[in-house]
Amino acid sequence: MKKTSDEILYQEESGYKDLLLRKNMKMRIMETLFFVVGMLLLSQFFNTQSPAFKVLAFAIAIAVVCLAPFVYKYTLRPSYKLTKTHLIVSMGGRETRYPLSEVEPIFEGRHLYKLGGKRHSLMVSRQFLNHLNERLFVYQKLQKRR
Template sequence: MKKSSTDVLYQEESTYKDMLLRKSWSMRIAETITFVLGMMILAQIFPRNDATFKVLAIAIAIAVVGLAPFLYKSIMRPVYKLTKTHLIVSISGKETSYPLSEVEQVYEGRHFYRLGGKKESLMVSRQFLNQLNERLSYYNKGNKRR
């Protein structure tokens, strides 16, 4: 169900900092696999106790962790929208709408939420998370009265 732009209370594109600090599990796994593959290739080229190996290993780690958010943002283009009744997540142009009744915060971390029964990481700023939490509490209070 698509919402019109007039219904949107708050909209945000993920920034580099948000993506670096609030990575999804799939992004973390992809980084780990990329780092391991890079290290395996590096181990085939240089002896493990060589200084060049150590410097390149650190360079690979920095490159993987530092460049992953840039790549993810350019490929996936995550956008989050908050309406009065829905949270809309757009990844790679595919828009998914979650009613606020199906959105709840998971207490393991501030940016983890249960969306439609699945635990997801929202790669957004604290301001967006505050707006979402405020909207969720308002929405839940309204439903308790009925």
């Protein structure tokens, strides 16, 4: 049986750990804004030197960092698919297909890639990134032969 180019070689949905560790800059900024708003609201009700303020500030920080991946997972539902010729990114109900010719790793971090000329953070496991890097190597090798 002959494989088509759209046959999915590897597929993955982002897990909690991936969303916690490999967020993009936009998500990090949103978390920071939620923390700042929480701190501003907290400072309206408590003296900033009181122990209650310090405990609640710490609780807000933990809540923002630990609960944000759950929110991302259920609102954005990020999933990634790898085919012979494309990387397919589904985020928030939108699916974007990137030809492997437009996918290149950025050596600043293991999960940062240039997709279609723009910098993206792939919120996937190392196993998926290994499959992607292998597929990119094979794809580039095939392109050099042509």
